[in-house]
Amino acid sequence: MFVLVIGPAASGKTSISNQLSKNGFLINLDPATSSNAPIDIRKWVKVEDIQKKYNLGINGALLKSMEIISGINEWIYEDRNKIKIVDTPGQLEIFLYHEYGKKIVEKMLKHDIVTSLFIIDAQEILSLENYLAILAQNAMINLKLMIPSITAINKIDVVDVERIKKFIDRKNIEKEFERGDALISLSKGLIDYVEYTSIYQRPIFVSAKTGEGIYDLYSVIHEVHCSCGDLS
């Protein structure tokens, strides 16, 4: 199975990928960041070279890089018995607004099953509204990619986890709905949608720094692996 690690810039995708790759095979698909991964896309596509070659700014060069990556096969690792952790660039836009993300997923699907692992920075969950906004992004990506999705809340070593658990608690959310706030009411459908499209409704709390929760994340990845395996 491929585990496509996505999420906003600096949420901890690379740190989590490194942790998970202790028991998996690491593929770096970020053309802008050097990596010790056994498969490193920078062997074929380096964002700074693309920038020069096509005379592009950094964002244009990253998009061009992803277009090239979606068209080559060199980074695919064939072993179906291995969990392949795929680290991706910081720009979530690639998966939200462009076809390259979808093409990359389709390429992987030709070789093995794929799940996404959406990483959220716990420090960004400051309110229920804030959490719902992040979930909306997750839902949009799920809608676009059409693969199972796992959500991990990272950096729990630097936040009050109990406070965050209150925001994401279904009963608490329902209470907020009852208050009648229009925006929150609108998001009720969103929560139902996310729960419908995610195999795992509950996010996994982790710290890539301390390793806390990484074992739980492995368990969930293996469960998705088994359930998808049963379906195929």
Ligand SMILES: Nc1nc2c(ncn2[C@@H]2O[C@H](COP(=O)(O)OP(=O)(O)O)[C@@H](O)[C@H]2O)c(=O)[nH]1
């Ligand atoms: N405190 C803390 N910092 C983290 C954790 N995971 C990542 N970071 C830090 O967050 C920053 C971004 O991490 P990185 O893995 O590069 O994020 P990416 O851009 O999503 O790949 C770095 O400074 C990391 O050291 C964590 O669990 N706890």
Ligand SMILES: [Mg+2]
């Ligand atoms: Mg990274």
